[in-house]
Amino acid sequence: MKKKIIIITTGGTIAMKQNSPFGVVPNDEFTAGLLSFEQLKDLATIDVHEYANIPSPYMTPEKMLELAKFVDSEIERYDGAVITHGTDTLEETAYFLNLNLKTEKPVVFTAAMRSSSELGLDGPRNIVGAVRAAACEESKGKGVLVVMDDAINSARDVVKTDSGRTDSFFTPLYGLLGTIDPDKITYYRKALFHEKIQTDTIEPNIDLIKCVSGMDSRFLDTAIRQNTRAIVLEAFGRGNIPPAIIPAVRRAIAAGILVVVVSRTYTGRVLPEYGYEGGGLFLQKLGVILGSDLKGPKMRLRLMLLFGKYKEPQIVRDYLEKNT
Numbered sequence: 001m002k003k004k005i006i007i008i009t010t011g012g013t014i015a016m017k018q019n020s021p022f023g024v025v026p027n028d029e030f031t032a033g034l035l036s037f038e039q040l041k042d043l044a045t046i047d048v049h050e051y052a053n054i055p056s057p058y059m060t061p062e063k064m065l066e067l068a069k070f071v072d073s074e075i076e077r078y079d080g081a082v083i084t085h086g087t088d089t090l091e092e093t094a095y096f097l098n099l100n101l102k103t104e105k106p107v108v109f110t111a112a113m114r115s116s117s118e119l120g121l122d123g124p125r126n127i128v129g130a131v132r133a134a135a136c137e138e139s140k141g142k143g144v145l146v147v148m149d150d151a152i153n154s155a156r157d158v159v160k161t162d163s164g165r166t167d168s169f170f171t172p173l174y175g176l177l178g179t180i181d182p183d184k185i186t187y188y189r190k191a192l193f194h195e196k197i198q199t200d201t202i203e204p205n206i207d208l209i210k211c212v213s214g215m216d217s218r219f220l221d222t223a224i225r226q227n228t229r230a231i232v233l234e235a236f237g238r239g240n241i242p243p244a245i246i247p248a249v250r251r252a253i254a255a256g257i258l259v260v261v262v263s264r265t266y267t268g269r270v271l272p273e274y275g276y277e278g279g280g281l282f283l284q285k286l287g288v289i290l291g292s293d294l295k296g297p298k299m300r301l302r303l304m305l306l307f308g309k310y311k312e313p314q315i316v317r318d319y320l321e322k323n324t
C-alpha cells in the first residue's frame, strides 16, 4: 500500500522566482504546483499544507517551536512528513525539530539552492528525494533528516557548507547517513545521538558570541546587561578564548549566566586541554561548560530548549555536564 506523506511548505528559495527588477522573491504558486507534480504521484499519497511562505532568515526559534507542535499533531494521520524550507537557516530548524519532536516517524527537510527561474533548478529533484526518504521504512527512528542533492544527512550534524552550490548540504567529518539513487535508498550509518528535549516553552534570551583575535568584551558585557540566561562562546580550536574577555566571562558567571564554550573550527570537540589563561582547562576551572562538538548556532537552540524545560541554570548545567 502507498504511504501517506504530508508536505509542509514554509518558504525559501524552493518557493521563489526571479521577478525583475526585484530579484528572487517569494511567489504563491509553489504549493499548488506540488499538488500537480506528476513525479510525486506514484511515490506516495500526498497532502500538501502551506504552513508559511517566508525566506528562512525570517525564521525564529519561536516559529520553530510552533512548527514542531504542528508537525507532531499532523503526523499522527501520516506515515511521514516532508518540510520544505529556505536553505539559510534550514540546519537550525531541522536540529530544533530533531530535539523537540515526539514522533519517531520520518521527518525530512528539503530545500533548493536555485529558484525555479534558474537553469538546472534543484527543487523538484530534492522534493522527490525527500518524499522517497519519508516513505522509506528504514528512515524511521533516525531522527530528523535533511535530503538535498540525493544525499541524506542527520539534522544534528548537517551544515550548509557553500552559499551557492547544489551540493552545499553536507556533514563534515562524519559524512552522509545515506544516499538516494534512482533504484533505491541506501543507509550507510546511523546517527547515534538521540537527544530529545520535549518542552512547550523555550527561553529566547540566549546569546551566541564568536571569538576573534584581539576582541574586547563589548558583546559579552551587552549580553550580561540584557540579563541573558546563557552565552554560547564560539571559541578558538579546543575551546580557548582571548585574554581580554576573561574578566567579562568572570562577570557573566558571577551574575549566574551559564557560559558554554564550543569551537569555531569546522569540526572537532572542545576539551579541557590548555591550562594558560583563557585556555579550555582554565575556563573549565572558572565554571565555564565545555560543549563538545556541537556548533554554535545549534548549541544556542539546544540551550533555549533546555532553559525552556528546566528553567534553573543549575539543572541545565547538570544536564549539560552529563550529556555533552
Ligand code: ASP
Binding pocket: 011, 012, 013, 014, 054, 055, 056, 057, 085, 086, 087, 088, 089, 111, 112, 113, 114
Ligand atoms: N535566502 C533563501 C532562504 O533561506 C535561501 C534558500 O532558500 O536557498 O530562504
